[in-house]
Amino acid sequence: MTPSAATRPLHVLVLGGDGIGPEVTAQALRVLRHMQAKYALPMQIEEQPYGNATWRATGSLMPAATHAAVDRTDAVLFGAVDSLDRAGMPAEERARGSLLSLRRRLGLFANLRPVRTERALDEVSPFKPRTLAGVDLVFVRELSGGVYYGEPRGIERDADGRRRGINTHIYDEDQIIRAARFAFALARGRRGVLTSVDKANVMEAGALWRQVVTALHHDEFRDVKLDHMLADTCGLMLNRDPKRFDVILTDNLFGDVLSDAAAGMAGSLGMLPSGSLSVPKPDGRRRALYEPVHGSAPDIAGKGVANPLAAILSVALLLRWSAGVEAAAREVEAAVTAALDAGARSADIALAGEPALGTEAMGDAVLARL
């Protein structure tokens, strides 16, 4: 008997990718398998090659088997890919295999980037403890539109032969509503405050963004407190008073820059997970991609020193959003906090002179608490 859509196991596709991607993903996978067993989760896990190393070895950034797996997966557990190291790669291959095209193929529209601060890392963060205390915010970054995707785009020559670079920033109201509805609902389940970010003062696309969010608030979410904030002001406020934020809704570009700006608080990019979701499919499941916010970090790749906590916390997001087991998600998050409280530190979060654990030992420290 073929299992029905509702009961078929969750398919998780693991793409370690480049640089430190495979190293941190290996630890994340240990945690995932552990939780799968502990909670008896119906889950099928498949690993496939992807990235620049794969391209160098096989001539393909994303070989056919990986493409096929992407088409049938529910959730990708992604490591990292070095998007600039692509000299000599045919443009078509680059386009078909890029992270942006992966996001598009999976239909991802909402990128969740939680920023929580860990007391144990107060000393490591560039911020004062009084600024860090109680920070618990999440970005909902619209991921399907905006200036990364709009047409026309390219480098052209004008009449005088000068080159011009062009990208087009476009949002239609359905895209805005979809992301905003998701963000409002999320805020409703948290502290009930949504901050919507735009540059409505100078961009028409931002003015539309503000109108649409305001209308949706009025029609469906009056119980949520809505603040509109200019993107520059948000950049400032994230540093001045991050506690004030609960859910922050942004477009694709502002979310990219602002969530990284907020990441400084956590002490290291190595602490920050992310998850990206599609709208629910007919069977009610969303497709998803989970990845650490950090990149491939080629400078430390292969040395076994990378911090796997962002990848492990991405597994917590997978457990929450794709497997639907909130208790398991919280257990992973609590184990990370407990490991840090017990003094486990990878090099990126160790104070100068403090001994640091390698990638696997950090994985051990978390697993020991699960």
Next chain:
Amino acid sequence: MTPSAATRPLHVLVLGGDGIGPEVTAQALRVLRHMQAKYALPMQIEEQPYGNATWRATGSLMPAATHAAVDRTDAVLFGAVDSLDRAGMPAEERARGSLLSLRRRLGLFANLRPVRTERALDEVSPFKPRTLAGVDLVFVRELSGGVYYGEPRGIERDADGRRRGINTHIYDEDQIIRAARFAFALARGRRGVLTSVDKANVMEAGALWRQVVTALHHDEFRDVKLDHMLADTCGLMLNRDPKRFDVILTDNLFGDVLSDAAAGMAGSLGMLPSGSLSVPKPDGRRRALYEPVHGSAPDIAGKGVANPLAAILSVALLLRWSAGVEAAAREVEAAVTAALDAGARSADIALAGEPALGTEAMGDAVLARL
């Protein structure tokens, strides 16, 4: 005899604008007049009405006399304008009188935003003293192009009647070269390091930006160290390790968000000046506009409590870039530092419970040291 272009006095146009703009500008003007007398600077100072209050009183955001003064001025000393409070204003008036159109009319292409940290404000800043120590960076934000200005733009309806917001991000190589050359030259006179910011990994306009900056570096500025940095990484690094930056070159949009994100370090937006410059006119002078980074702050307007230091430090930039008297610029900057070291604090930079000085008393504290 009409004075020759070279010897004609510098014309300074003071536009206090809205909200706290007139209050902080009044203190800046006291400092400017003081330095004018002290250094016997040939300078003609003219004040004109501008802004939403002017619009409400006269039906014009920028009355004819102000428009005429803008056309002949060398340097605008600008307070603030509340760009969102414009319900009922005809679109044409809004467009003709906006800050963006003022920037365009003056031909401003380089927006300088220095961020220096003051030891006296270590306690006020959300950052740890070890992060703040030695921060001395300046943004060169390209101000004439990018997504604020590109066409097509607007809100349109697609075939199904759904609204779409569109803005176009365009840079041609001449715009990039002009801003980059300015930034390289500035870095050469400082610590010799330029960080150029883009999203070359996902935007063709960013890829062109990177190519053009790299070529200019190779052709004219090999003595300056050039780093390319993705905009998101820059957002992170400004918080993690701001000391590493000397001059940061950005496009219009990234500069807007990143410079505000960096502003958190200074403890308050009320500390941050800016200056915007045109290319030199035939007489060798650049046209310019100086303004605090903060806005009109309607919540505290009229109360005499706003911090005038950003406006006063903008006068220092005017003395440096328009009047060409570096010694006078440094004297103003040193007086601000000395006033802070002596304990002068407006409400925005006072610790909780600490008594705060009003706007005029802060002006007094600086003037007493000039």
